[in-house]
Amino acid sequence: MTSSATDLAVQARGLVKTFGRQRAVDGLDIDIPAGIVHGVLGPNGAGKTTLIRMLATLLRPDAGTARVFGHDVVREAEAVRRRISLTGQFASVDEDLTARENLVLLARLHGHTSGAARRRADELLEGFGLTEAAGRLTRQLSGGMRRRLDIAASILVRPDLLFLDEPTTGLDPRSRSHVWDLVRRIVAEGTTVLLTTQYLDEADQLAHRIAVVDHGRVIASGTRGELKASAGAGGVRVRLSDPGQRDKARAVLTTVLGAPVHPDDDPAGLRGQIAADRPGGSAGIAVEALAHLARAGIEVSDFSYGRPSLDEVFLALTGNPAELTEATA
Amino acid sequence: MTTLAAPPPGGPAGPVAASITFAWRSLLKIKHVPEQLGDVIGIPVLFTLLFTYLFGGAVSGSTHQYLQYLLPGTLALAVVFVTVYSGVTLNRDLTTGTFDRYRSMPIWRPAPVVGALIGDLGRYLLAAGLVVGLGFAMGYRAHGGAPGVLAAVALVTLFASALSWTWTTLGLVLRTPTAVMNLGFVVLFPLTFVSNVFVAPRTMPAWLRDVADANPISHLVTTARALMNGTATSHQVLGVIATSAAITIVFAPLTTVLYQRRQ
Numbered sequence: 001m002t003s004s005a006t007d008l009a010v011q012a013r014g015l016v017k018t019f020g021r022q023r024a025v026d027g028l029d030i031d032i033p034a035g036i037v038h039g040v041l042g043p044n045g046a047g048k049t050t051l052i053r054m055l056a057t058l059l060r061p062d063a064g065t066a067r068v069f070g071h072d073v074v075r076e077a078e079a080v081r082r083r084i085s086l087t088g089q090f091a092s093v094d095e096d097l098t099a100r101e102n103l104v105l106l107a108r109l110h111g112h113t114s115g116a117a118r119r120r121a122d123e124l125l126e127g128f129g130l131t132e133a134a135g136r137l138t139r140q141l142s143g144g145m146r147r148r149l150d151i152a153a154s155i156l157v158r159p160d161l162l163f164l165d166e167p168t169t170g171l172d173p174r175s176r177s178h179v180w181d182l183v184r185r186i187v188a189e190g191t192t193v194l195l196t197t198q199y200l201d202e203a204d205q206l207a208h209r210i211a212v213v214d215h216g217r218v219i220a221s222g223t224r225g226e227l228k229a230s231a232g233a234g235g236v237r238v239r240l241s242d243p244g245q246r247d248k249a250r251a252v253l254t255t256v257l258g259a260p261v262h263p264d265d266d267p268a269g270l271r272g273q274i275a276a277d278r279p280g281g282s283a284g285i286a287v288e289a290l291a292h293l294a295r296a297g298i299e300v301s302d303f304s305y306g307r308p309s310l311d312e313v314f315l316a317l318t319g320n321p322a323e324l325t326e327a328t329a
Numbered sequence: 330m331t332t333l334a335a336p337p338p339g340g341p342a343g344p345v346a347a348s349i350t351f352a353w354r355s356l357l358k359i360k361h362v363p364e365q366l367g368d369v370i371g372i373p374v375l376f377t378l379l380f381t382y383l384f385g386g387a388v389s390g391s392t393h394q395y396l397q398y399l400l401p402g403t404l405a406l407a408v409v410f411v412t413v414y415s416g417v418t419l420n421r422d423l424t425t426g427t428f429d430r431y432r433s434m435p436i437w438r439p440a441p442v443v444g445a446l447i448g449d450l451g452r453y454l455l456a457a458g459l460v461v462g463l464g465f466a467m468g469y470r471a472h473g474g475a476p477g478v479l480a481a482v483a484l485v486t487l488f489a490s491a492l493s494w495t496w497t498t499l500g501l502v503l504r505t506p507t508a509v510m511n512l513g514f515v516v517l518f519p520l521t522f523v524s525n526v527f528v529a530p531r532t533m534p535a536w537l538r539d540v541a542d543a544n545p546i547s548h549l550v551t552t553a554r555a556l557m558n559g560t561a562t563s564h565q566v567l568g569v570i571a572t573s574a575a576i577t578i579v580f581a582p583l584t585t586v587l588y589q590r591r592q
Contacts, residue, residue, distance in 0.1 A: 056433045081435040092426035
């Protein structure tokens with residue numbers, strides 16, 4: 001094994017997992033460097049959870065190999081389990097126990113004596129803002145508190161690699177940013193985090209590197225900047241004064257930008273990427289587009305030009321924006 | 330800002346410590362959800378009262394005399410019925426994310442199942458205690474004295490623990506807790522009724538008598554009766570122990586293998 005392979009928290013090649021006729025994971029390759037938050041972004045059913053379950057030694061791959069810190073997930077499952085921790089998509093804490101009992105139980109399983117387990121539980125309850133909820137049954141906690149408890153349960157002993165499967169699905173915005181803060185703190189203490197999400201802004205906020213997964217394969221990967229650059233030189237968004245002119249405006253913009261232009265959810269909105277091979281620089285083309293619209297007698301109420309968002313990246317990669325952004329838990 | 334992560338302890342809990350921790354989990358769940366003891370309390374009380382007063386006069390001429398015959402039978406019956414819930418509980422646990430977490434931890438993999446069964450021992454003893462207590466209150470007299478009664482309870486609990494491995498196996502094969510419960514009771518009704526729990530098999534048609542005589546529940550009940558009457562032979566007791574061991578040897582590894590493969 002080369003030394004670079006052991007610097008990788010995860011290295012998977014050609015992973016396949018089928019359930020009946022459905023190929024949940026279909027020849028997936030991924031490299032995850034240690035010490036970062038690595039996002040796995042994709043719609044529901046893209047294979048994210050199946051990937052995590054294979055890496056966490058819960059599912060045996062049908063084909064391909066996966067190594068976690070150089071240990072094979074099938075042949076050296078025990079060694080893998082010593083390095084990882086899993087926060088599943090569905091609450092992986094016991095509903096019929098109190099918050100504190102959940103942490104004490106897991107701390108005992110990690111080998112803490114009963115005194116040390118109680119101390120560690122209290123320390124984490126405090127660190128996660130759960131001290132007041134300590135004696136309450138887990139099923140009575142709010143979604144946000146339960147998620148935090150779930151994450152606390154995963155770092156009773158500092159894991160080298162933490163799997164967070166859709167940690168903020170179904171949470172309100174405040175609980176969400178609380179979870180994000182925790183993830184940042186955990187990674188700052190040296191844990192590699194593999195985070196799956198169907199929210200683009202979450203990947204944008206947290207992940208140093210992102211793999212976009214669709215139909216069980218990685219269809220793009222890189223840093224946020226690299227992914228954005230791959231989607232085009234830049235994009236424009238236009239809002240028209242008269243929604244009735246949208247089709248006409250779309251035709252004008254398509255010609256100028258040299259790439260498809262898509263209608264927004266807003267009935268008067270349009271957005272499009274500037275083709276990377278377009279001469280004249282993307283800012284110049286944006287100006288030109290505005291001029292063409294004016295000349296065609298189309299009145300514009302809003303116009304913006306900028307680097308593409310991850311939304312646009314996903315759109316460019318899959319041609320299917322709605323599936324991702326409208327998916328619910 | 331507090332440090333979230335802490336240095337690890339010496340290493341994860343060993344098989345015994347992990348199993349005991351999971352047994353503690355079962356007891357905590359009983360503490361927080363006492364309703365789940367409904368079966369443990371309801372079944373023994375119902376069986377003892379109902380069958381004594383319903384059949385007593387018809388079968389033995391008097392309820393008092395029938396109780397002498399019936400009580401060791403309801404002891405076995407009640408505890409054996411309660412075992413089904415071991416499979417139901419395991420099946421329900423598996424559908425939660427909790428077991429994914431346990432299975433991704435560096436602990437002895439069967440520990441959650443073994444621990445739950447250790448915790449279930451407490452449920453069996455509670456059910457047995459209720460039957461015996463109620464029996465004495467209704468006028469049952471054990472000629473074997475306290476040692477006989479305790480030995481009978483111990484033997485029934487041993488058999489029940491062995492039998493619970495069949496339900497955990499079923500709990501891993503079937504999809505829902507309800508399915509486990511339904512199939513469990515469909516199996517248990519003929520298994521317990523076609524036996525010597527309620528009536529002596531000599532009153533049955535020959536073909537049914539053969540089944541009842543071969544039924545391991547009959548052997549368990551015969552031995553429990555003998556222990557409580559102070560007439561048990563070591564041959565009877567060893568027979569039940571051997572049956573329990575045989576059930577465990579088949580179904581404990583089967584449960585373990587199915588549990589490891591469960592995805």
